[in-house]
Amino acid sequence: MKTLKPLNGNQTIAEATRQVDPDVIAAYPITPSTAIVESIAQFKADGLITGEFVCPESEHSAMSVCIGAASAGGRVMTATSSQGLALMWEMLYIAAGLRLPIVAGIANRALSAPINIHGDHSDTMGARDSGWIHLYSENCQEAYDNFIQAFRIAEHMDVRTPVFVGLDGFIISHSVEVVQVEDDAEVKKFIGEYKPVYSLLDMSRKITVGPLDFTDYYFEHKRSQIEGIENAPAVIEQVGKEFGLTFGRPYGFFEEYRMEDAETAIVVMSSAAGTGKDAVDELRQEGLKIGLLKPRVFRPFPYQKMAEALKKMKAVAVLDRASSPGAFGAPLFTEIRNALYDYAERPKVINYVYGLGGRDIKVEHFKEVGAKLEKIRKTGKVEEMCGYLNLRES
Amino acid sequence: MSKDVKAQEAKNPMEDFLRMDRIPHIWCSGCGIGVVVTSFVDALRKSEIDLNKVAIVSGIGCTGRVAGYVKLDSFHSTHGRAIPFATGLKLGNPEMQVVVFSGDGDIAGIGGNHFVHAARRNMDILVICVNNFNYAMTGGQVAATSPINANLSTAPYGNFEYPFSLPYLADACGATYVARWTCLHIRRVTMSIQEAFQKKGFRFIEVIAPCVTLYARRNRLGDGLNLLKYYHDNSEIRHGADTRTLDIGYQGKMIVGKFVDREKPPFLECMNTHMKKALGDKYVPYGE
Numbered sequence: 001m002k003t004l005k006p007l008n009g010n011q012t013i014a015e016a017t018r019q020v021d022p023d024v025i026a027a028y029p030i031t032p033s034t035a036i037v038e039s040i041a042q043f044k045a046d047g048l049i050t051g052e053f054v055c056p057e058s059e060h061s062a063m064s065v066c067i068g069a070a071s072a073g074g075r076v077m078t079a080t081s082s083q084g085l086a087l088m089w090e091m092l093y094i095a096a097g098l099r100l101p102i103v104a105g106i107a108n109r110a111l112s113a114p115i116n117i118h119g120d121h122s123d124t125m126g127a128r129d130s131g132w133i134h135l136y137s138e139n140c141q142e143a144y145d146n147f148i149q150a151f152r153i154a155e156h157m158d159v160r161t162p163v164f165v166g167l168d169g170f171i172i173s174h175s176v177e178v179v180q181v182e183d184d185a186e187v188k189k190f191i192g193e194y195k196p197v198y199s200l201l202d203m204s205r206k207i208t209v210g211p212l213d214f215t216d217y218y219f220e221h222k223r224s225q226i227e228g229i230e231n232a233p234a235v236i237e238q239v240g241k242e243f244g245l246t247f248g249r250p251y252g253f254f255e256e257y258r259m260e261d262a263e264t265a266i267v268v269m270s271s272a273a274g275t276g277k278d279a280v281d282e283l284r285q286e287g288l289k290i291g292l293l294k295p296r297v298f299r300p301f302p303y304q305k306m307a308e309a310l311k312k313m314k315a316v317a318v319l320d321r322a323s324s325p326g327a328f329g330a331p332l333f334t335e336i337r338n339a340l341y342d343y344a345e346r347p348k349v350i351n352y353v354y355g356l357g358g359r360d361i362k363v364e365h366f367k368e369v370g371a372k373l374e375k376i377r378k379t380g381k382v383e384e385m386c387g388y389l390n391l392r393e394s
Numbered sequence: 395m396s397k398d399v400k401a402q403e404a405k406n407p408m409e410d411f412l413r414m415d416r417i418p419h420i421w422c423s424g425c426g427i428g429v430v431v432t433s434f435v436d437a438l439r440k441s442e443i444d445l446n447k448v449a450i451v452s453g454i455g456c457t458g459r460v461a462g463y464v465k466l467d468s469f470h471s472t473h474g475r476a477i478p479f480a481t482g483l484k485l486g487n488p489e490m491q492v493v494v495f496s497g498d499g500d501i502a503g504i505g506g507n508h509f510v511h512a513a514r515r516n517m518d519i520l521v522i523c524v525n526n527f528n529y530a531m532t533g534g535q536v537a538a539t540s541p542i543n544a545n546l547s548t549a550p551y552g553n554f555e556y557p558f559s560l561p562y563l564a565d566a567c568g569a570t571y572v573a574r575w576t577c578l579h580i581r582r583v584t585m586s587i588q589e590a591f592q593k594k595g596f597r598f599i600e601v602i603a604p605c606v607t608l609y610a611r612r613n614r615l616g617d618g619l620n621l622l623k624y625y626h627d628n629s630e631i632r633h634g635a636d637t638r639t640l641d642i643g644y645q646g647k648m649i650v651g652k653f654v655d656r657e658k659p660p661f662l663e664c665m666n667t668h669m670k671k672a673l674g675d676k677y678v679p680y681g682e
Binding site: 029030031034035037038041042045046057058083087112115 | 454470472473474503504506529531532533535536538547548549550551555
């Protein structure tokens with residue numbers, strides 16, 4: 001039976017995991033995602049999960065267990081954050097390269113050094129070239145919905161690519177919201193049965209996984225891996241639509257907020273988008289024609305759709321909760337600016353890095369950005385292309 | 395503030411050894427880590443070691459906070475990697491007394507591989523491991539040291555995996571000094587650390603400590619005092635005990651004492667001797 005439950009972000013991931021009931025779950029404790037695993041352990045102990053639950057000695061081992069289990073044809077999940085994801089690095093590429101549809105819940109957190117346990121996107125952004133699909137969630141409901149859809153996307157025959165589901169550490173992972181939890185049987189029906197095509201332990205058809213692949217075929221195999229994630233947009237779109245038809249909450253590549261007649265726009269992912277929407281409302285009341293675009297899918301990057309949505313703007317500010325030291329702008333900014341390059345008429349695009357290490361971002365900061373965009377719209381001049389928000393710089 | 399009140403303000407007896415701007419510490423009331431830090435500071439004092447020649451490295455976890463609190467050259471490294479960081483420090487400046495101060499989750503769990511190899515190559519470092527039988531910082535998950543049947547947040551109906559016996563592991567990997575104490579044995583811990591300072595090679599001291607907030611609460615073992623009582627009633631000093639006999643069952647008997655004290659050239663000495671033999675006069679010894 002579908003119910004409304006008060007759950008925090010971590011619990012929504014655990015709840016979705018209980019409903020999906022994967023064959024193998026392997027995870028190592030790390031703040032702020034630990035509670036996902038703790039809830040799963042309790043579900044397992046209470047007999048609500050039939051799959052195997054393993055507590056390995058590190059995240060590297062956790063992802064290795066997932067890879068082993070997925071190679072054996074299992075439906076597999078894990079959860080981690082920050083340093084845990086960083087320690088998984090080697091295995092992330094293996095999971096993607098072997099086309100293993102693993103799903104990982106990531107309570108996004110800053111990377112050391114200095115040590116910090118609070119939310120930013122450095123962890124998954126650091127893994128942006130690992131070949132995984134990235135979905136980001138604004139709130140607990142989206143974390144739950146994304147996590148269920150992730151299995152469908154990852155396991156689709158044309159995709160067969162692992163998926164990260166990001167939720168902001170503490171801000172979402174530890175905040176309780178009322179979440180619509182769907183009926184167990186409906187969720188099971190939605191995700192369907194996972195049918196591995198090639199798997200180990202099928203003794204009638206023995207295979208080998210991960211052998212040497214030198215100058216002869218490595219390149220072709222990498223190309224075919226890339227094709228998997230290139231096929232993902234159609235599947236993500238289809239699954240998002242179907243999710244809407246089944247549960248009443250449709251999903252696309254991004255959400256547009258008050259964009260219809262907007263002349264300037266703020267692009268921001270995850271929890272900060274909620275604050276951003278409030279700021280947009282206030283700025284609208286002050287007479288500014290401003291909107292907000294919240295990307296949900298970062299990999300594969302929906303560059304055409306994103307460019308179509310933004311091309312008519314006069315000025316766009318892209319807010320990144322991760323830095324890319326030495327690069328020309330932070331990750332989301334470089335993607336968006338690149339996507340707009342081929343349009344003869346395109347907006348001025350500026351970049352702000354915000355919220356590193358959990359630094360708060362408030363309505364007033366978004367309004368600061370809105371005012372800057374308005375100035376650019378009027379003058380057509382960009383004074384500073386890449387800057388920082390709510391940072392002491394003197 | 396009146397003069398009288400000011401006069402009553404006693405200086406923390408460890409103030410010279412602590413970064414007072416980081417105090418109060420994060421440890422829970424009844425936690426055993428502070429006791430081990432006090433013993434460590436006491437051992438530093440009694441050994442009259444030049445504090446400019448001591449470096450301390452911690453990993454991540456409750457005990458991992460030690461490096462941030464003591465007023466020594468200190469390094470708060472990443473989870474499990476305290477021993478490799480310490481190896482680098484020691485080799486960078488072989489004159490230093492390098493101490494790794496971390497918990498069981500860090501040293502025996504995620505960092506277990508480094509522990510095994512540093513002991514094997516007899517790296518000249520002192521490892522103090524506060525063992526509270528669980529990953530306490532993240533909320534009491536099952537660890538590599540959790541006794542069978544102990545209840546933990548990721549083992550809600552009890553642990554069924556065999557735990558490590560850390561002194562046995564250290565001995566098997568070739569450590570030159572191996573001791574185990576509990577938080578109750580404050581003077582013994584101090585003496586053990588003093589003794590270990592005098593030795594070369596991979597030295598290992600395990601100190602069993604209460605985790606009141608998580609381990610004890612989940613298992614309904616009472617408060618810090620109850621656990622110290624348990625240590626009192628159930629620990630038996632048996633110096634030189636066969637390290638194969640040191641398993642700790644859930645709330646079972648604990649054999650404590652000094653189990654290993656052997657002479658064995660440490661890593662750098664082995665390297666210098668070997669390379670001198672291989673290269674003769676061409677070899678310039680390092681760190682002698």
